[in-house]
Amino acid sequence: xxxxxxxxxxxxxxxxxxxxxxxxxxxxxxxxxxxxxxxxxxxxxxxxxxxxxxxxxxxxxxxxxxxxxxxxxxxxxxxxxxxxxxxxxxxxxxxxxxxxxxxxxxxxxxxxxxxxxxxxxxxxxxxxxxxxxxxxxxxxxxxxxxxxxxxxxxxxxxxxxxxxxxxxxxxxxxxxxxxxxxxxxxxxxxxxxxxxxxxxxxxxxxxxxxxxxxxxxxxxxxxxxxxxxxxxxxxxxxxxxxxxxxxxxxxxxxxxxxxxxxxxxxxxxxxxxxxxxxxxxxxxxxxxxxxxxxxxxxxxxxxxxxxxxxxxxxxxxxxxxxxxxxxxxxxxxxxxxxxxxxxxxxxxxxxxxxxxxxxxxxxxxxxxxxxxxxxxxxxxxxxxxxxxxxxxxxxxxxxxxxxxxxxxxxxxxxxxxxxxxxxxxxxxxxxxxxxxxxxxxxxxxxxxxxxxxxxxxxxxxxxxxxxxxxxxxxxxxxxxxxxxxxxxxxxxxxxxxxxxxxxxxxxxxxxxxxxxxxxxxxxxxxxxxxxxxxxxxxxxxxxxxxxxxxxxxxxxxxxxxxxxxxxxxxxxxxxxxxxxxxxxxxxxxxxxxxxxxxxxxxxxxxxxxxxxxxxxxxxxxxxxxxxxxxxx
Amino acid sequence: xxxxxxxxxxxxxxxxxxxxxxxxxxxxxxxxxxxxxxxxxxxxxxxxxxxxxxxxxxxxxxxxxxxxxxxxxxxxxxxxxxxxxxxxxxxxxxxxxxxxxxxxxxxxxxxxxxxxxxxxxxxxxxxxxxxxxxxxxxxxxxxxxxxxxxxxxxxxxxxxxxxxxxxxxxxxxxxxxxxxxxxxxxxxxxxxxxxxxxxxxxxxxxxxxxxxxxxxxxxxxxxxxxxxxxxxxxxxxxxxxxxxxxxxxxxxxxxxxx
Numbered sequence: 053x054x055x056x057x058x059x060x061x062x063x064x065x066x067x068x069x070x071x072x073x074x075x076x077x078x079x080x081x082x083x084x085x086x087x088x089x090x091x092x093x094x095x096x097x098x099x100x101x102x103x104x105x106x107x108x109x110x111x112x113x114x115x116x117x118x119x120x121x122x123x124x125x126x127x128x129x130x131x132x133x134x135x136x137x138x139x140x141x142x143x144x145x146x147x148x149x150x151x152x153x154x155x156x157x158x159x160x161x162x163x164x165x166x167x168x169x170x171x172x173x174x175x176x177x178x179x180x181x182x183x184x185x186x187x188x189x190x191x192x193x194x195x196x197x198x199x200x201x202x203x204x205x206x207x208x209x210x211x212x213x214x215x216x217x218x219x220x221x222x223x224x225x226x227x228x229x230x231x232x233x234x235x236x237x238x239x240x241x242x243x244x245x246x247x248x249x250x251x252x253x254x255x256x257x258x259x260x261x262x263x264x265x266x267x268x269x270x271x272x273x274x275x276x277x278x279x280x281x282x283x284x285x286x287x288x289x290x291x292x293x294x295x296x297x298x299x300x301x302x303x304x305x306x307x308x309x310x311x312x313x314x315x316x317x318x319x320x321x322x323x324x325x326x327x328x329x330x331x332x333x334x335x336x337x338x339x340x341x342x343x344x345x346x347x348x349x350x351x352x353x354x355x356x357x358x359x360x361x362x363x364x365x366x367x368x369x370x371x372x373x374x375x376x377x378x379x380x381x382x383x384x385x386x387x388x389x390x391x392x393x394x395x396x397x398x399x400x401x402x403x404x405x406x407x408x409x410x411x412x413x414x415x416x417x418x419x420x421x422x423x424x425x426x427x428x429x430x431x432x433x434x435x436x437x438x439x440x441x442x443x444x445x446x447x448x449x450x451x452x453x454x455x456x457x458x459x460x461x462x463x464x465x466x467x468x469x470x471x472x473x474x475x476x477x478x479x480x481x482x483x484x485x486x487x488x489x490x491x492x493x494x495x496x497x498x499x500x501x502x503x504x505x506x507x508x509x510x511x512x513x514x515x516x517x518x519x520x521x522x523x524x525x526x527x528x529x530x531x532x533x534x535x536x537x538x539x540x541x542x543x544x545x546x547x548x549x550x551x552x553x554x555x556x557x558x559x560x561x562x563x564x565x566x567x568x569x570x571x572x573x574x575x576x577x578x579x580x581x582x583x584x585x586x587x588x589x590x591x592x593x594x595x596x597x598x599x600x601x602x603x604x605x606x607x608x609x610x611x612x613x614x615x616x617x618x619x620x621x622x623x624x625x626x627x628x629x630x631x632x633x634x635x636x637x638x639x640x641x642x643x644x645x646x647x648x649x650x651x652x653x654x655x656x657x658x659x660x661x662x663x664x665x666x667x668x669x670x671x672x673x674x675x676x677x678x679x680x681x682x683x684x
Numbered sequence: 685x686x687x688x689x690x691x692x693x694x695x696x697x698x699x700x701x702x703x704x705x706x707x708x709x710x711x712x713x714x715x716x717x718x719x720x721x722x723x724x725x726x727x728x729x730x731x732x733x734x735x736x737x738x739x740x741x742x743x744x745x746x747x748x749x750x751x752x753x754x755x756x757x758x759x760x761x762x763x764x765x766x767x768x769x770x771x772x773x774x775x776x777x778x779x780x781x782x783x784x785x786x787x788x789x790x791x792x793x794x795x796x797x798x799x800x801x802x803x804x805x806x807x808x809x810x811x812x813x814x815x816x817x818x819x820x821x822x823x824x825x826x827x828x829x830x831x832x833x834x835x836x837x838x839x840x841x842x843x844x845x846x847x848x849x850x851x852x853x854x855x856x857x858x859x860x861x862x863x864x865x866x867x868x869x870x871x872x873x874x875x876x877x878x879x880x881x882x883x884x885x886x887x888x889x890x891x892x893x894x895x896x897x898x899x900x901x902x903x904x905x906x907x908x909x910x911x912x913x914x915x916x917x918x919x920x921x922x923x924x925x926x927x928x929x930x931x932x933x934x935x936x937x938x939x940x941x942x
Contacts, residue, residue, distance in 0.1 A: 364828075549789075551778060563842060
């Protein structure tokens with residue numbers, strides 16, 4: 053490691069910081085004003101890059117390279133305005149999580165639209181005219197184009213600051229960021245403000261993407277990876293703060309650059325490949341910042357919302373529900389005999405049951421405890437890897453490993469939960485996401501122990517469980533037992549306390565309930581049950597890879613819970629079954645299953661904001677004319 | 685007779701501003717003590733120092749053999765101090781009776797019971813508390829659909845669940861119509877007598893204070909400027925000056941908007 057190498061890495065960091073800032077600034081502005089966590093922001097970034105590729109390809113001969121490249125920005129801005137006016141405007145009054153789900157559906161639709169337009173191959177654009185070469189820096193070569201990027205970040209910060217401080221529009225944006233309801237009460241035209249902010253944010257994301265054209269190829273995986281990075285930047289900087297986003301982009305990019313510069317560290321007889329741990333480093337920075345400054349570097353404590361999502365008191369199951377639960381269980385238990393000729397049915401049914409148990413555990417923490425977890429797959433993965441490693445490395449019998457799976461997951465939940473319950477809302481969601489990414493990163497990069505990206509193979513159940521149909525019965529008992537247990541806890545004093553802590557932490561403390569401890573334990577229970585699902589999953593597949601704890605799985609679980617309805621107890625089970633079944637059937641029949649899924653989700657969000665089961669329940673209550681039934 | 689709560693030298697500073705500047709007062713058992721004062725007098729700060737939401741910079745507040753200063757809200761509750769909030773804090777997604785049962789469960793130390801059903805836990809006692817505040821007819825309703833006056837009554841029932849010795853009520857009648865205000869205070873008076881407790885309340889409505897308090901303490905700019913029976917406070921020159929400058933009195937202000 054020489055000084056010149058470090059210098060080049062630091063400059064690299066500055067260039068990445070600028071790129072990151074283009075995406076994060078827009079995301080932060082949009083969140084500040086509309087309070088929407090826009091998952092699709094990275095998709096606009098990706099689209100910007102693809103669009104710039106086509107524009108430069110077609111028009112650079114006529115209007116020149118730069119105008120063609122920069123045209124992608126306004127075009128994305130226009131698309132953003134359309135999306136806001138046609139779609140998001142309808143979900144502003146929906147619960148926060150449904151908005152998230154809607155933007156995630158948008159991610160799926162945009163991804164497949166891009167696939168349809170540009171194909172699956174990565175596309176590399178031409179070099180920028182005049183900036184294609186490299187300059188000499190202490191004997192090392194540094195791309196000239198990156199120098200331009202380094203300059204553009206601060207320029208954008210300056211322009212945005214002027215816009216926000218010196219114009220009437222900027223004043224309105226700042227007012228709405230501080231207190232949206234007050235700004236509305238003072239007569240600010242919200243529809244126009246929201247659309248313009250969304251368009252500006254989308255344009256910046258599009259520009260950020262377009263500017264990457266000479267630097268990196270357009271690829272379909274850029275949407276989630278860029279929005280993940282942007283989330284971290286925005287949360288570290290403080291939601292809604294543009295200078296905060298700039299500072300955070302600098303901090304994170306430079307920490308990552310330093311990791312690369314350090315290479316492999318040797319000490320205590322161990323070789324630590326720091327350069328491979330950039331992902332872990334990024335999320336560690338975020339975890340440290342959030343624990344020290346819960347609202348980010350330059351963020352302020354959010355003004356508490358005056359609208360609370362209310363839900364009706366939980367009703368213990370009546371004889372009808374209990375009877376139907378027994379019937380469903382018996383039907384499922386006889387499935388191996390009913391489907392004797394179709395072995396795939398039990399295999400799919402195991403997947404459905406595992407998904408249902410996993411979704412039920414996420415609902416437990418999200419619904420009644422009110423703690424939004426975006427990284428629930430971490431506990432699923434800890435259960436799966438815990439069980440697999442105990443069998444493969446420690447030589448445990450499979451049965452013992454399956455029992456230990458939830459303990460491994462619960463241990464992880466205990467560790468993260470201690471930090472997590474001290475945060476709330478978006479910050480909590482982001483910390484859970486960060487933790488899941490750290491666990492994923494370690495698993496992915498620790499080749500020697502976890503098998504790295506290849507994962508672990510040969511994770512088979514004990515001989516007496518090897519038959520698919522017997523294994524199905526085991527899964528059924530575990531899933532039914534788990535779901536029943538969670539339900540039982542919800543009606544126990546502790547379950548009351550979970551809901552009480554969500555409804556009013558102040559009142560809880562005033563009647564002697566330690567809210568943090570209640571939420572911590574809820575976290576551990578939810579993690580443990582997710583671990584059971586993970587263990588069952590591992591032995592049903594025979595092999596596992598880091599995907600079991602990837603962001604994708606966490607988001608799937610969120611979709612399942614919200615699809616079924618977060619305010620009902622059976623909702624997540626139904627949501628999990630419908631989602632997994634849809635994924636299984638649609639994925640086999642079309643290349644564009646993501647777009648189809650996205651479309652279905654959008655339709656559901658717009659038509660049934662309470663989820664499917666919530667919708668059915670409200671309909672039944674309406675028929676019976678039950679007073680106060682509509683939990684809005 | 686020794687006082688139930690004895691506050692001495694209570695102090696709290698915000699930056700360079702002494703919001704509460706060494707105040708002393710006491711509450712006797714069976715007493716309804718009103719704390720009044722113009723805006724910025726330090727009422728809310730004093731209140732939040734006593735319920736543990738703010739840390740004091742100095743002073744003591746002895747309740748029985750224990751100093752409340754420095755304890756957390758939930759530890760103060762364990763010492764037998766219940767409280768209600770200016771904007772009522774209840775559990776919106778629990779039913780009315782479940783709200784009270786939650787408090788009873790906490791008082792019984794059963795919050796971390798994960799297995800037994802909570803539904804029938806001390807249901808009779810919970811209904812009894814609801815009867816005490818006139819809410820027995822609405823026990824099964826979701827808390828979120830109650831009228832605001834009823835939410836306030838429910839909050840009172842919750843606060844009574846661990847048989848407090850002292851009840852702290854922050855603007856108990858804020859947001860209520862005049863008839864409701866007096867009803868609530870008559871109810872409070874009855875509960876104080878029946879249960880042998882004491883109440884400290886802050887209040888903006890002078891009507892309520894003069895009609896229902898046994899004794900009044902008056903704060904202005906962080907200091908205690910007067911203490912006495914309502915009739916004495918009404919005529920107290922320092923109080924009149926603090927509220928109105930000079931030349932006006934509570935009598936002449938009657939009928940003016942609050």
